[in-house]
Amino acid sequence: MTGTSLDRHVQRYAQRTSGMRASAIRALFAVANRPEVVSLAGGMPYLRSLPLESLAAEAAALVAQDGLVALQYGSGQGIVELREQICQVMSLEGIKAHPDDVMVTVGSQMALDLTTRIFIDPGDVILAEAPSYVGALGTFHSYQAQVVHVAMDDDGLIPAALVAAIDACRTAGRRVKLLYTIPNFHNPAGVTLADARRAEIAEICRTAGIAVLEDNPYGLLGFDDRTRRAIRADDAENVMYLGSFSKTFAPGLRVGWVLAPHAVREKLVLANEAATLNPPVFNQMLISRYLATFDWQSQIKAYRHTYAERRDTMLAALTDLMPEGTTWTSPDGGFYVWVTLPEGFDASAMLPRAVTARVAYVPGTAFYADGLGTRQLRLSYCFPTPDRITEGIRRLAGVIAGELDVMRTFGTSPLRAVGGPSSPAPDTA
Known part of the structure; x- marks a missing residue:
């Protein structure tokens, strides 16, 4: 479509289309679905246990x-x-x-x-x-x-x-x-x-x-x-x-x-x-x-067991591998862990380096209407196998550690804290 034709259609759009936004998660799919990338981004159920x-x-x-x-x-x-x-x-x-x-x-x-x-x-x-x-x-x-x-x-x-x-x-x-x-x-x-x-x-x-x-x-x-x-x-x-x-x-x-x-x-x-x-x-x-x-309630129990095992794997890997100053939530169900990075980090700016390191996540700003969440990111444990989860966290921790080294080299001083569960949105008011 030529620029002139595109402009003509844009002028015809309803006013409400100005509120339409591309999904940050959908934009990641093309990259995250590459076999060499450990995707901790999408919340896709693990369907292999279905009959x-x-x-x-x-x-x-x-x-x-x-x-x-x-x-x-x-x-x-x-x-x-x-x-x-x-x-x-x-x-x-x-x-x-x-x-x-x-x-x-x-x-x-x-x-x-x-x-x-x-x-x-x-x-x-x-x-x-x-x-x-x-x-x-x-x-x-x-x-x-x-x-x-x-x-x-x-x-x-x-x-x-x-x-x-x-x-x-x-x-x-x-x-x-x-x-x-x-x-x-x-x-x-x-x-x-x-x-x-x-x-x-x-x-x-x-x-x-x-x-x-x-x-x-x-x-x-x-x-x-x-x-x-x-x-x-x-x-x-x-x-x-x-x-x-x-x-x-x-x-x-x-x-x-x-x-x-x-x-x-x-x-x-x-x-x-x-x-x-x-x-x-x-x-x-x-x-x-x-x-x-079908015994659908037993199927749900099977899902619970699978996701609980993967949640435990992710939390253990975060505890073992994440640099100090990184905190996270500890879910008792569902698919997601919410991670807060040290002071001075921007999860959106860090994402290209993470993808280069072959790991994907969703930056926190996607989950706010007002631009907050720059230090946060969402990790999903529902789809990758436990081994892949551990490897994905290892790669992500390496990216974060590398960013910390750069920040220290240029004289910044990230907030120091002990890694572990924390409030889901400590920088919101």
Whole structure:
């Protein structure tokens, strides 16, 4: 396309396209997928433990027996059988729900998009943890929302910081619509919201007239075999709950859901029909058969065991290999460790040198709406084997040590601290 032609199209773009941003993670894929590079960047589930041959037979039987339904158009809300099963899955987290209030989506990312679409006008505020999921930030920006971050510590979102953020927005005349939160095994911070804070945060939002968007793709992947009670379990009227089969089954099927109060669900179904007509029926029916036929809870236990082993490997390697002044979180579930580099570091600027050393990560600035996070980076332990994780951390530690040598040579004095678990975002306010 010529420059003149490109300019002509740019002039036609809607104003909201100015908020669209390239994903920092997607931009890394081309490099991170090279076999010589140890990728600690992407949050890809480890699928080798799935019963692939049995699933292939189930998929073939689905086409042979119910192909006229599975390959046809379907309901914009999703098939009833799967919505009933989703209610059973959510019951593990204390949620009592009716299938009528569940809407199936093309992954929980679409649920994020549709929820933002029906609630947010340009300039509205969405409160989100600092840091927050990069895919959510991209969606919020695309609808011209203003994201205001709320500080976390090792016990998750801080209630007092939430109150302060709400008060500051209202004093400035800004309209706050939603709190977006990932309470369990946070992406990217790896921390979990303390049980005692959940009801308090729900009450703060309910009193302030702010809806809660609870995103919980990792909730069943706790390493202590304890399932945390969802915020939605104790507040059915003000909390919209997002779930997904991407982390507990297979992301390639792109099946997620949103549980919402009845009136909100009606709007969501209309928005879903406008976006896709209906979520793929074949994918829904395959997952429904999987839930009905396979021991899916044992499969989740297998995932937990695999990810716990890899988490332990990563934490041990960080402890053994990272230079002093580097700190990190210690997740009790999920996929991620959040690392804070010594004073004076810039994780984005360091990334090319890391890739040259054949290791990849996601710089922390991708997880903030306001440019913070320069000293942070996200590491994922879900996909690489333990040996690859250890090698990846060895390469990364070498890059950091090399940067420290350069900084000392030029007279800088990085902050000295003992490596180990720390607050997920020590440089945020």
